[in-house]
Amino acid sequence: MSELETYYADLIGAVGRQDLASIQGLIDPSFVIHYDTSLPFGGVYYGVEGFFDFLGQLTGHLEDLKTEQLNYMEDANGEQYTLIIKLTARVAATGQQIETQVSELWTVRDGKAVEARAWYWGAAAIEWGTSAV
Template identity: 35%
Template sequence: MSKIEIAKRLYAAAAAEEWDEFAQWIHPEFVIRESAALPYAGSYQGVDGFRQLVRAVFTHFHRLYAEPGHYMEGEDHVAAIVRLHGTGKRSGRAFETSVLELFRFRDGLVVEILPYYWDPQLIHEL
């Protein structure tokens, strides 16, 4: 199975909150690192850490939709361009932005995700 297909399965499992499925595609040392520029900054490890991140993110949004689009594959990485749109909880404002998520693989599994936001200030304003 390609690394892109694994990234797609990870997105699908997260969207459906199928955590056993999600766990199949992550390395035991999995971590997602959110930038210090974001209100939910930090490193989140494993399935439980990812679920903690989801809860933290949704404290800032009434609705949030993530639509992965274009994928690029390298030797041990996949980059996915993700369209985010929704409504901020504090402002009530609708928004749309883009994120590039860089997946790093080890032993055929996702070991790290690094999200790069186009406009992190926007997230604070919502």
């Protein structure tokens, strides 16, 4: 397993366990994550606090969230990886059951994420409704 694959496994494991201290150790203070602004949790989030804010927004809008990794690739210089994830969930505001694919691009330096970008395929077709979050 490469260093980036190990990083990804560590981050996913820490998020799944809600291990805030481990997550904090994997996210650079200058971290920035970009989500399409058409999503109810879209926008740009900064730093460790921004990562936690994003996670709160995501789980506030999507319930019973499950993911399955479909593809993983990394660049030769060992700083970026990209993956495609199958995401299934229920939209909290509407009850709509969804299945979509998410493409993510992560940049990791010195064992910490410095940037991430995510795209939800077919997001415009999802009935997001109005959320109380």
